[in-house]
Amino acid sequence: MNPPSLPVLIAGAGPSGLVLAIELARRGIPLRIVEQRDSPLGASRGKGIQPRTLEVFDKMELVSAVMAAGAPYPAQCIHTAAGETLRQDFERRPPSPSEPYGQPWMVVQWKTERVLRDHLATLGHRVEWGTRLESFQQDESCVKATLLSIAGGENVDASYLVGCDGGRSTVRSLLDIPFPGKTMGVRAVVADIRITGLDRDAWHRFNDGDMGRQLGLCPLMGTDLFQLQAPVPFDTDIDVSAAALGRMILERTGVADIAVADVSWASVFEMNARLADRYRAERVFLVGDAAHVHPPTGGQGLNTSIQDAFNLGWKLAAVSAGAPDSLLDTYEHERRPIAVDVLGLSIRFLQAATKGEMRRGREAQQLDIGYVDSPLALEAPSRTAGLRAGARAPDASLTRASGEVVRLFDLVRGPHWTLLCLGGSDAPHARGDMHVHCIGRGCEFSELDDAFRDSYGARDGDWFLIRPDGYVGAILGADEHALLDGYMAPMRAGRLTKS
Numbered sequence: 001m002n003p004p005s006l007p008v009l010i011a012g013a014g015p016s017g018l019v020l021a022i023e024l025a026r027r028g029i030p031l032r033i034v035e036q037r038d039s040p041l042g043a044s045r046g047k048g049i050q051p052r053t054l055e056v057f058d059k060m061e062l063v064s065a066v067m068a069a070g071a072p073y074p075a076q077c078i079h080t081a082a083g084e085t086l087r088q089d090f091e092r093r094p095p096s097p098s099e100p101y102g103q104p105w106m107v108v109q110w111k112t113e114r115v116l117r118d119h120l121a122t123l124g125h126r127v128e129w130g131t132r133l134e135s136f137q138q139d140e141s142c143v144k145a146t147l148l149s150i151a152g153g154e155n156v157d158a159s160y161l162v163g164c165d166g167g168r169s170t171v172r173s174l175l176d177i178p179f180p181g182k183t184m185g186v187r188a189v190v191a192d193i194r195i196t197g198l199d200r201d202a203w204h205r206f207n208d209g210d211m212g213r214q215l216g217l218c219p220l221m222g223t224d225l226f227q228l229q230a231p232v233p234f235d236t237d238i239d240v241s242a243a244a245l246g247r248m249i250l251e252r253t254g255v256a257d258i259a260v261a262d263v264s265w266a267s268v269f270e271m272n273a274r275l276a277d278r279y280r281a282e283r284v285f286l287v288g289d290a291a292h293v294h295p296p297t298g299g300q301g302l303n304t305s306i307q308d309a310f311n312l313g314w315k316l317a318a319v320s321a322g323a324p325d326s327l328l329d330t331y332e333h334e335r336r337p338i339a340v341d342v343l344g345l346s347i348r349f350l351q352a353a354t355k356g357e358m359r360r361g362r363e364a365q366q367l368d369i370g371y372v373d374s375p376l377a378l379e380a381p382s383r384t385a386g387l388r389a390g391a392r393a394p395d396a397s398l399t400r401a402s403g404e405v406v407r408l409f410d411l412v413r414g415p416h417w418t419l420l421c422l423g424g425s426d427a428p429h430a431r432g433d434m435h436v437h438c439i440g441r442g443c444e445f446s447e448l449d450d451a452f453r454d455s456y457g458a459r460d461g462d463w464f465l466i467r468p469d470g471y472v473g474a475i476l477g478a479d480e481h482a483l484l485d486g487y488m489a490p491m492r493a494g495r496l497t498k499s
Contacts, residue, residue, distance in 0.1 A: 004142045006030055007320040009158035011171055013037075013127040015046070015109065016288030016305040017164030018116035022060060023313025025123035027415050029320045032156070033125065034147060036132035036165075040117070043265040044192050044220050044227050045109040046302025048073075052366035052392070053303045054101040056310050059413055059470050065115045070107030071221035077202035079253065081210070087202065090360070097451040098394035099367060100409065104299060104360075106221040108192075112302075133170055136161060138283045160316060161284045164309070167274070169290035175281045181274030181343075184295055184350055186211075189238055191228045191245060191266035192220065197257035200226075206253045209355050215252040225264055231354075232268065240266035271295040271350065273343050279332035287312060292339040298349035298364050300342045307366070308335050314415065314468035323492050334371045342366075367392060376473055378487050380480035386457025389475050393466045394455035398445040405448060411437055417473070418466040419484070422458045426481060433468075434488070 008024055010017050013035035021033045049057075049066065057063040078086040093102035117127060134153070136145040143161040147154045163171025172179060198204060200219040207213040216229040228245060230252065232238050239245075246260040276291045288305030312331045319327055345363060362368070370391040371377060377390035387394070396408045412418045417434040421427040424438030439445045439452065440460070447453065456464060461478025465487070474487050 004157040006158045009161045011133040012164035016309040019309035020313050027317040029317045034128045034131040038130045042110045048299030049105045050303045050366045051101040069111040077204045079206045098455040143283050163290045164287045167289045167293040178277045179274050184271040186271045189268045192225045192264040194261040196259050213252045238268045294346040295350040297353045300346045378474040396452040397448040399448045420464040422462045
């Protein structure tokens with residue numbers, strides 16, 4: 001039986017669905033992306049873009065547009081019950097040769113989504129608004145889905161279906177995949193509001209540690225709005241009108257000068273931590289909030305979701321182009337343990353926030369996440385220290401023979417694999433989707449300093465194969481170069497095994 005003409009159907013056009021669509025589109029894979037909402041949701045929601053996600057956007061050639069839509073986080077201004085005001089800066093690290101993005105970036109979610117939609121449009125695809133996934137069935141050759149829109153019902157056959165449709169995922173529900181976890185005992189209101197009477201140069205926090213009176217007012221960078229965050233009781237309806245939120249602000253801050261002009265968006269929700277039992281059911285996948293939901297503390301949910309999509313995107317594209325279906329099993333293998341760890345981190349951040357503690361360190365930035373236990377991680381010989389196969393590929397500065405300084409991230413940017421050869425005596429020629437660059441005396445590039453050797457733990461003759469998602473796939477010593485073809489072959493044909 002011939003495969004369906006549509007390789008991938010994506011249900012849900014939030015950040016994860018849009019990233020997945022872009023990763024498929026820029027590799028020339030036909031797709032459709034449907035969203036049951038009639039139009040984009042204009043809400044701040046996940047407003048913190050962590051450094052690792054900025055690196056993802058760099059590789060997608062979108063980081064400049066994303067950063068232009070926001071700004072660095074402001075300092076925190078802590079207003080105590082005793083009437084004191086304390087200023088507390090967020091931890092900021094300067095860029096380094098290996099980590100060019102040293103701090104989180106604040107971008108309201110609707111702006112992030114707009115950047116992604118605009119880029120998807122340049123690749124020839126648009127979101128199909130007001131189109132709901134009604135049902136689906138699958139067999140060994142395809143997924144048969146029914147879509148419902150204002151035009152009526154439509155039957156669609158696709159090779160794969162991906163549920164990027166949020167915490168109340170229709171895809172997950174239809175698959176009957178358990179979604180265990182727990183409620184966190186915290187109910188909150190979050191609202192995007194226009195106010196007067198408060199400086200926009202700080203994230204204002206009142207009554208930290210007092211769950212009955214705690215309230216935050218954070219200026220949303222790149223907009224004229226503030227985001228209000230406050231815990232609220234479980235046993236009462238919460239009025240989110242401008243007048244009611246104004247009264248809440250007055251009661252909790254005691255500052256009569258703050259006036260709420262209008263409410264752009266508001267939500268009252270109970271915080272949960274949940275994780276799907278599995279991410280794959282044959283030809284159907286779960287991505288983002290459909291697979292895991294987090295307390296919003298620490299800015300982990302949106303970033304984890306985007307990185308889910310970035311991981312799955314190149315694999316779905318490879319399989320659609322002829323690689324074995326078994327490559328797709330590595331998506332859950334790699335990403336689900338990450339969600340377990342990040343959920344634990346989000347819960348710890350929430351517990352700290354209820355006590356008035358808001359410090360965020362490196363653990364929130366997701367730069368140390370990796371897949372060293374993945375079947376796609378190959379080391380020959382094995383390493384016990386330094387950079388490991390499966391780890392994030394660091395940046396470094398290199399120089400051309402002309403003297404031009406080039407970032408390693410400039411070389412890996414795009415949808416391809418990248419092979420870095422320290423010394424070029426037997427470096428292979430570039431082939432298909434693999435770019436090859438030689439570093440050393442008489443090579444295309446030389447080291448500007450020792451940053452490359454230090455970050456990569458590199459020795460003469462080492463080869464480093466960087467995956468399309470910016471992680472190190474293989475590290476081959478000078479006597480192990482012959483393993484490269486065997487490593488790459490399963491990405492295109494044959495059976496996927498770990499050496």
